[in-house]
Amino acid sequence: MPPKLTPSRWRTLEPIIDAALDLAREERGAYVRVACADDDSLRADVERLLAAHDGPDTKLDVPAAQRFASLLDDGPPQMPPVVDQRYRIGPILGRGGMATVFLADDLRHERQVALKVLHVELAAALGVERFLAEIKTTAQLQHSHILPLHDSGDAGGILFYVMPYVPGGTLRQRLSQAEPISLAEVVQIASDVATALDAAHRRGVVHRDIKPENILLQDGAALVADFGIALALSAAASARSAIPRLIVGTPRYMSPEQAAADGAVDARADVYSLGVVVQEMLTSGGPMAAATPIPPAVASVVARAIASSPSDRYPSAGEFTAALALAAASGAGISKTAWWRKRGAALRVAGAAAAAVFLIVSGNAFVHRTVTVTARQRTVNQKALDRYNVGSWWLDKRTPNGADSAERLFKEAIAADSNYSDAYSGLADVYLFYGIGNLGDYDPRQYFPRAKTAALRARSLDSTSARAHASVALVMIFDDHDWAGAERELKRSLELDPTYGPARTWNVVLLEFTAQFNDAVKEARMDVAFNPLSMLAATELGRALFLARDYDAAATQLRWTLARDSTQYRAHLVLGQVLEQQHEYESAISEMKTTVRLAPGSSRAHAYLANAYAVAGKPNDALQELRVLTDRAAHAYVPALDFAVVYAGLGKKDETFYWLGKALDDHSMRIYLQDATFDLIRSDPRYEVLLKRINLPYPA
Amino acid sequence: MVVTTQSDLLEELRSGGRQALDRLLPIVYRELRAMAHRHVASRDNGTLATTELVHEAYLKLVDQSRAEWSDRAHFLAVASVAMRQVLIDRAKARTALKRGGERRRVTLEEDMVAIDSDAESVLAIDDALTRLAEIDPRLARVVECRFYAGLSEEEIAEALGVTVRTVERDWAKARMLLRDTLAS
Numbered sequence: 001m002p003p004k005l006t007p008s009r010w011r012t013l014e015p016i017i018d019a020a021l022d023l024a025r026e027e028r029g030a031y032v033r034v035a036c037a038d039d040d041s042l043r044a045d046v047e048r049l050l051a052a053h054d055g056p057d058t059k060l061d062v063p064a065a066q067r068f069a070s071l072l073d074d075g076p077p078q079m080p081p082v083v084d085q086r087y088r089i090g091p092i093l094g095r096g097g098m099a100t101v102f103l104a105d106d107l108r109h110e111r112q113v114a115l116k117v118l119h120v121e122l123a124a125a126l127g128v129e130r131f132l133a134e135i136k137t138t139a140q141l142q143h144s145h146i147l148p149l150h151d152s153g154d155a156g157g158i159l160f161y162v163m164p165y166v167p168g169g170t171l172r173q174r175l176s177q178a179e180p181i182s183l184a185e186v187v188q189i190a191s192d193v194a195t196a197l198d199a200a201h202r203r204g205v206v207h208r209d210i211k212p213e214n215i216l217l218q219d220g221a222a223l224v225a226d227f228g229i230a231l232a233l234s235a236a237a238s239a240r241s242a243i244p245r246l247i248v249g250t251p252r253y254m255s256p257e258q259a260a261a262d263g264a265v266d267a268r269a270d271v272y273s274l275g276v277v278v279q280e281m282l283t284s285g286g287p288m289a290a291a292t293p294i295p296p297a298v299a300s301v302v303a304r305a306i307a308s309s310p311s312d313r314y315p316s317a318g319e320f321t322a323a324l325a326l327a328a329a330s331g332a333g334i335s336k337t338a339w340w341r342k343r344g345a346a347l348r349v350a351g352a353a354a355a356a357v358f359l360i361v362s363g364n365a366f367v368h369r370t371v372t373v374t375a376r377q378r379t380v381n382q383k384a385l386d387r388y389n390v391g392s393w394w395l396d397k398r399t400p401n402g403a404d405s406a407e408r409l410f411k412e413a414i415a416a417d418s419n420y421s422d423a424y425s426g427l428a429d430v431y432l433f434y435g436i437g438n439l440g441d442y443d444p445r446q447y448f449p450r451a452k453t454a455a456l457r458a459r460s461l462d463s464t465s466a467r468a469h470a471s472v473a474l475v476m477i478f479d480d481h482d483w484a485g486a487e488r489e490l491k492r493s494l495e496l497d498p499t500y501g502p503a504r505t506w507n508v509v510l511l512e513f514t515a516q517f518n519d520a521v522k523e524a525r526m527d528v529a530f531n532p533l534s535m536l537a538a539t540e541l542g543r544a545l546f547l548a549r550d551y552d553a554a555a556t557q558l559r560w561t562l563a564r565d566s567t568q569y570r571a572h573l574v575l576g577q578v579l580e581q582q583h584e585y586e587s588a589i590s591e592m593k594t595t596v597r598l599a600p601g602s603s604r605a606h607a608y609l610a611n612a613y614a615v616a617g618k619p620n621d622a623l624q625e626l627r628v629l630t631d632r633a634a635h636a637y638v639p640a641l642d643f644a645v646v647y648a649g650l651g652k653k654d655e656t657f658y659w660l661g662k663a664l665d666d667h668s669m670r671i672y673l674q675d676a677t678f679d680l681i682r683s684d685p686r687y688e689v690l691l692k693r694i695n696l697p698y699p700a
Numbered sequence: 701m702v703v704t705t706q707s708d709l710l711e712e713l714r715s716g717g718r719q720a721l722d723r724l725l726p727i728v729y730r731e732l733r734a735m736a737h738r739h740v741a742s743r744d745n746g747t748l749a750t751t752e753l754v755h756e757a758y759l760k761l762v763d764q765s766r767a768e769w770s771d772r773a774h775f776l777a778v779a780s781v782a783m784r785q786v787l788i789d790r791a792k793a794r795t796a797l798k799r800g801g802e803r804r805r806v807t808l809e810e811d812m813v814a815i816d817s818d819a820e821s822v823l824a825i826d827d828a829l830t831r832l833a834e835i836d837p838r839l840a841r842v843v844e845c846r847f848y849a850g851l852s853e854e855e856i857a858e859a860l861g862v863t864v865r866t867v868e869r870d871w872a873k874a875r876m877l878l879r880d881t882l883a884s
Contacts, residue, residue, distance in 0.1 A: 052876040063850035
């Protein structure tokens, strides 16, 4: 057993360990032998620690809350058998972050009720009397789709309120069932909720906490619960000077303006929340369910309901659900025109969203296409599945270390099950992210061929895997510039699984790269509607708006993205580009500096900082950043495209063309070619030649 | 649904130092507990993502229109301490409930996990982390940020005021020391 390590011992060991870690694994042994000379005990310690470094994964590699989720769950509150001499407490119906709901017998009226008990901490923080006063004034709404409040009270510190018991359960429970919710059902539920919301809004009451837990289902109808509770909590808390500002709500369903807590939310905050709920219903049943593809017209309606600015949304819940019903009735499927098959024709043909036409179908028959997906029931062994899941989690981090771990885990998954398609797709995505440059500077010529092999293997192992088709598409976009092929693969992917988010994002990327900017914006909006939590999708919408030259909208979208996650360095970079176009040079430089700070390993960040300096009329600063790239290129790979970015900023056409040509050779050509960075060269005949080399038509 | 205050959080964050941490910790702690609770109680599928919890807490607790980049970094650092505390409290309550006796030693090897209860693992890791802090406090902070708050390397770098490269290296060293500590 090794002796316990002391701080002073560690100070002796650390420099040797540091130096050893800088070396390749196979070189470490020789180094340690030299560095420790004849001190055998030192050498033993160093070797033991380095062996620990090379060991398998530790428990620490999975975040604590995920590993120990079971520990975070509190027990239910301790309740007396009878509350307020009137309600006999029965079993728990549900528990949330705010309250626990019990089934209870109302002894006075001999009926079953739902008794909701606020968590003790919450009740104490709010002040019981004020809360009870508020709940009375705000919960007097009467409507056929609003669950009424029977009673409320304080039983020895237990703050409760009583509602009718609805045996049908909540929408959350319905969502957790494997059976997907049909489009007709989605429209029905949303419309019921909307009539309740409209009625309340007319009386000036905003719900503020619309979510599946608060929507109850009974005999095919939906009832909205907890009306006015959020406001009551909010009002009760604001009345206490100790808690001057307060946000009540559930982040996932909360509108941006409610999250900002300026106090002035109106009906459109509820429209937003309902939009998120509808989006969740549309993607219910999970990726394995035989799902109905979501018609683009429906997705567009949802996108408008959850627009980040209230003025872009439907003004009322009723107008939202009316549009939803109309779009659902149109039954438009996923169809697109492949414009590159008829070069010379009008460049921009309407894409998916624009092609969707609203058709009014008489009666209530919702026509929608159903695609039967072959059930993917192949069994994967548990070890392979575990490795794959943890690998996917790491890949989502989008960091070099994350990708490194993901690569290892996917390989382990393949070792455990050599026919596991998804693990090959995961591996392909790892190599793609390296090659595309999302993780820093890695030579695409080393990574794309590996990505291609893995993606094609994934597809051949399971031709019904949405993930495999999406990975193949990404290879076609960035390595082959095979636009028609990529479109075909993405279409297939979305048919197989409309809920596979990345396929939608890659479709945006495809439209951007092929200069179909307006369609890219529409598709990006849909992508965001379907994946409201995806930072990748949010950033890509910002870039699509930038490419479509809608700079104000792009800036708003990117700032909103960064408010949610300010580490998204690509969002900082594109925002910097937008600011350059708005002639806000100092702000642009500042964004680019942030990008460099967040992604110091990325030459692109330095290239765009140089570009911003150059455009701002600071050529000396630009040249200094260029030096960073040239110094780096002396001993490491730097994408040729990044040099082109700098020279374009400096207004040097010949150099720009030289480096863009190089970018085709080293496979580093990216969507940046299509944005304002390279406006300088678009009228030059050499530009047409360049486009030809990546199979793109020269715009008329 | 959770209810939170955000009045002076920005000022607290900006004032920095141990005092701000002490003032903030209960608020963040309460918030994280409520959120974790909600996720576990109502989750439809999938796993609880720590990062999501912490980011949600930040969005809710801090006035976004006034917040600056560095506020977020400070907040995340505080949140990681709070997350650690949440887990320890829960684990202690759990073990007190069940036995209150001697804790068994755990190792970090995956194969050994099965014999240890979650609560024991949490406490053993906590002990190891306390010992790591004695050897090198910064390594322990990196583990806190990454393991308890699920922060990315970039976020940790910002929160601790070091480079991403340093974070990567610290994580590697912390990992080997913890493995060594828990094995001995």
